[in-house]
Amino acid sequence: MQGLLRSWWDEPRPPQAPRRVWRDWALVGLLAVAAVLEGTLRTDLQWRPISVIFPIVMVPTLLWRRTRPLLAMAIPVVASTLVQILAGADPAEMSSSAYIVILLYALSRWGSGREITAGLLLISVAVSASVVTGHIKAADVAGAYAVVFAGIALGGTFRYRARARMRELDQVKLLEREQLARDLHDTVAHHVSAMAIRAQAGIATAASDPGAAVDALRVIEAEASRTLAEMRTMVRVLRRDRGPAMPELAPNPDLADLRQLAGRGRVGPAVDVRIDGDLDGVPASVGSAIYRIAQESVTNARRHARHATRIEVRVAADDTSVRLRVSDDGDSTAGRPVASPGYGLLGMIERAGLLGGTCEAGPNPGRGWTVTAELPRTGAST
Known part of the structure; x- marks a missing residue:
């Protein structure tokens, strides 16, 4: 209970309160005209003169109900109480005095926890003063508080809905950032890793085999060109609103592109790709996820698998799922992220999880490292 009260007391004002617009002035004008009529x-x-003049003078406080909600409510409440005590008149005997409900709503909607608490205490004092002066009968106190709490509850409801909406938008932004991070890692990091490996090979063979160094530079140039093309695609999409003819956030390869991972370079282990089963009808989201997981697994094996000579990529599909297995024959734990997985492994797990699948990675019983993933063929997320 103490924690709840502390949370209420420390509640800040909602951010980005709307600015004063022409509708606020129109509201003030309409209430003033209503009071006169x-x-x-x-x-x-x-108390006709007081009853008419008082709301006309007080309704302009509505203009500050969002930026100064406690002050906007306190002015008419304190003024009404003073008029009751000093003049013996009730300035709130007209229906147009219902503008105080708008101020109560604004206090709950835009005020801090301290301001709302102070406002409720002020209202309680004002109601008690009205009972003492005889302007409110004791039997009507419950009705007065019902009106007060109705305004407070309405403001709190809209405040909660706005906060829930902000949390939802923040979650969407977070998901978009995570997607962008995965795409950047899976595309750019893959090519940069390949360039780094080729550069190391070129440096190692430059003295004894200048031709190999030149070949390494050609590979680096090709990888750099592909990286720039993919970066331009991402930047182009991020700088414009996505329309029906716009490309996706990043290039979306599919299962057919897996064979591009196969082959043997001048350095590093050979990659063998084999695909079994009927892949017709596999959704593009599943095919793209399988490719990205395989691509990241091959990149990690080339980077971390010491003394590896072979990387096997196996994809099998049946009526319910698509399974991927990437294994190498290098040292099982040398340089591998066992205790603290890196962003690549986290990205693979997230990709599989978003489609209702699983992804696991770990050392083999003997030598090597294996990454396995299984995704529903339909691509339906859970």
Whole structure:
């Protein structure tokens, strides 16, 4: 209970309160006109001049109800109480005085926890003063508080909805950032790693085999060109709104592109790719996820698998799922992220999880390292 009260007390004002617009001035004008008309047409008013002048003077406080909610509410409440005590008149006997409900709503919607608490205490004092002066009967106190809490509850409801909406938008932004981070890692980091490996090979063979060094430079140039093309695609999409003809956030390869991972370079282990089963009808999201997981696994094996000579990529599909297995024959734990997985492994797990699948990585019983992933064929997320 103490924690709840502390949380209420420390509640800050909601961010980005709307600015004053023409509708606020229109509201003030309409309430002022309503007060004049009511004061003119009603014949049962006991304090007609005060009842008409008071709301006309006080409704401009509505203009500050978002930026200064406690002050906007305190001015008419304190003024009304003073008029009751000093003049013995009730300035709130007209229906147009219902503008105080708007101020109560604004206090709950835009005020801090301290301001709302102070406002409720002020209202309690004002109601008690009205009972003492006889302007409110003791039997009507419950009705007065019902009106007060109705305004507070309405403001709190809209405040909660706005906060929930902000949390939802923050979650969407976070998911977009995570997607962008995965795409950057899976595309750019893959090519940069390949360039680094080729550069190391070129440096090692430059003295004894200048031709190999030149070949390494050609590979680096090709990888750099592909990296720039993919970066331009990402930047182009991020700088414009996505329309029906716009490309996706990043290039989306599919299962057919897996064979591009196969082959043997001048340095590093050979990559063998084999695909089994019927892959017709596999959704593009599943195919892209399988490719990205395989690509990252091959990159990690080339980077971390010491003394590896072979990397096997196996994809098998049946009626319910698509399975991927990437294994190498290098040292099982040399340089591998066992205790603290890196962003690559986290990205693979996230990709599989978003489609309702699983992804695991770990050392083999003997030599090597294996990454396995299984995704539902339909690509339906859970």
